[in-house]
Amino acid sequence: MSPDPSPAPVNPPRQHDYAPAARRLVSWVLVLGLLATAGYWAWHQSFMVRARTLWELGRMPAPTTLPVPVEGVAAGAVADTFGAPRGVDREHHGVDIFADRGVAVTSATRGVVASVRETGLGGRQVWVVGPGNERHYYAHMDDWTPGLAEGDVVGPGDRLGSVGDTGNARGTPPHLHYGIYTRAGPVDPLPRLRAHAPAPPGPAVAPR
Structure with a gap:
């Protein structure tokens, strides 16, 4: 009888390098954070007062009472x-x-x-x-x-x-x-x- 063949070499498990993906994730988080900060800053500036007021008015209910819009008239x-x-x-x-x-x-x-x-x-x-x-x-x-x-x-x-x-x-x-x-x-x-x-x-x- 022929001798048993040598066992096949066992490849070591591959090590996954997560560093590039982690760096990309951190970069996206930083970019999104900067955009959110810039948006928050812009939203509260005077040049956005019209857009901000229209947004607020759209969320408010219509008034049920109103003053007469002519001075001195009842x-x-x-x-x-x-x-x-x-x-x-x-x-x-x-x-x-x-x-x-x-x-x-x-x-x-x-x-x-x-x-x-x-x-x-x-x-x-x-x-x-x-x-x-x-x-x-x-x-x-x-x-x-x-x-x-x-x-x-x-x-x-x-x-x-x-x-x-x-x-x-x-x-x-x-x-x-x-x-x-x-x-x-x-x-x-x-x-x-x-x-x-x-x-x-x-x-x-x-x-x-």
């Missing part, structure tokens, strides 16, 4: 004309707030100015994107606040312009047309204006 003085016919093919998609020419028109909400322009039926007008991404429409103004521009961030009570009769309101008593537009279309501002009005004082109670 909600009880505003007539309910939402949906009233205008001509033969239009409806009134807002409320008319009458006041003397030049009285201040103020923003009803915090928001970002989307447009400052003079065009069409609204004449001199301002559009402001407010909480819940609702668009607030201020029209027929006599003039705008000097320097007001698209992209400006405004707060409740900030002056946008003054009451007038521009656009198709020419020749009528000066007033502000104020409208609110949602993704579903226009909504009546008056219930919110009235809800914001302070409750009348209760009856006096005689001391006992």
Whole structure:
């Protein structure tokens, strides 16, 4: 009988070198960390205030109460004309707030100015994107606040312009047309204006 063949040599197990993969992982973590730091820094700078405010407004609920956006006018003085016919093919998609020419028109909400322009039926007008991404429409103004521009961030009570009769309101008593537009279309501002009005004082109670 032939002798048993010699056993096959046993190869030692291969040693995996994880160092390159670890270096790549550390490099990616450092890059991502630097990008996150830079993004955080940029997000909180003044040049990002418009984007930051729009992001915050989009996460906020739409307000259920609003101050009257004309200085010195009470909600009880505003007539309910939402949906009233205008001509033969239009409806009134807002409320008319009458006041003397030049009285201040103020923003009803915090928001970002989307447009400052003079065009069409609204004449001199301002559009402001407010909480819940609702668009607030201020029209027929006599003039705008000097320097007001698209992209400006405004707060409740900030002056946008003054009451007038521009656009198709020419020749009528000066007033502000104020409208609110949602993704579903226009909504009546008056219930919110009235809800914001302070409750009348209760009856006096005689001391006992």
